[in-house]
Amino acid sequence: MRNSILGSTVIVLIIIAAVLSLYILGGALSPSPQKGSSVASPTARSIKIAVIYVTPIDEPWNQAMHEAMVWARENLGITYSYVERISEADVERIIRQYIQTGYDIIIPHSWGYHQTTIKVAKEYPSVSFAQGSGPTDIEYPRNVLVYDYWIQEAAYLAGIAAGKLTKSNLIGVVAAYPVPDVVRLINAFAAGAKSVNPNVKIRAIFIESWFDPVKAKEAAKALIASGADVIYGDSYGAEQATEEAYRSGRTVYFFGTIIDYSKLAPNTLVASVVWDLRPFIKYLVELKTNGTWVGGILNWGIKEGWAKLVWNPSFAQRNQALVADVERVKQDIIEGRVSVPIIEDWDPKRWG
Secondary structure, eight states: OHHHHHHHHHHHHHHHHHHHHHHHHHHHTOOOOOTTOOOOOOOGGGOEEEEEOSSOTTSHHHHHHHHHHHHHHHHTOOEEEEEOSOOTTTHHHHHHHHHHTTOSEEEEOSGGGHHHHHHHHHHOTTSEEEEESOOSSSOOOTTEEEEOOOOHHHHHHHHHHHHHHOSSSEEEEEESOOOHHHHHHHHHHHHHHHHHOTTOEEEEEEOSOSSOHHHHHHHHHHHHHTTOSEEEESSTTHHHHHHHHHHTTOOOEEEEEESOOTTTSTTTEEEEEEEOOHHHHHHHHHHHHHTOOOOEEEOOOTTTTSEEEEEOHHHHHHOHHHHHHHHHHHHHHHTTSSOOOOOOSOOGGGGO
């Protein structure tokens, strides 16, 4: 009887071991997503997200995404991988590498990548893509969600503050290129300034580079020399010129975009037009986790929490009445009483 029980026990153990071996082996040999395959929705903590940056991680456009991804890794448990300084010519190779290593969401974080994203997304419908800006008048595959920094509502609020602050009635703008997503913010900023100060004029210098702090600084210095006492910086480096002006005893106000410039321009910053991507990344993770990924164009704003006007604390403390005025307009925007114009071409004559 004892031998019979022992024999039965051995048989059971052998069966269990065999099942476990098959389970482990099956997991080890699970293939990466193949063209046209269907993959079950992962859990939140197993989601792998890759972000591809065309310029250095220090560029504000990249920094906003990177900070949100680090937050998601720490708070949502996702896996985050990234590469920077990837040219448009090389991005397809990088995307395919990430797909073959099992990444669930690929984020090509540059307008210049959009054609490659479309091409590869068609081949891998089970992989989700979030494309960082691109034309809005073309068709994207169903697994591609297009986002952009639709933060013009916050830029409009910043413009109101600028229009109230300027004494010379000349506001300078330092920006990368006169392309739709850039000038959309500049035009909103200018419209906000004009709404409270019809006499204000806007002068813009485009440095023809996504990341050149030296050129941005020199452009801002030229605008200040021409009489501008407010600088709107769309390009990293412009804040250095306003801080230099402060140290020389001149009052020049600064408005930053995409990230919070409080530490970069503590003496001259009024507020930053911030692109907070944490709600967006959380949204992507939820879509992927729930198996409800949807493509299309994502047009979020202040109400959704990714467009914010973040005041420099020291300025806000000294100018509480101005802050209160701007915050009232913010509430009007949220509740639909004020509509911010969307203008995606740059005409210097438009703003005097």
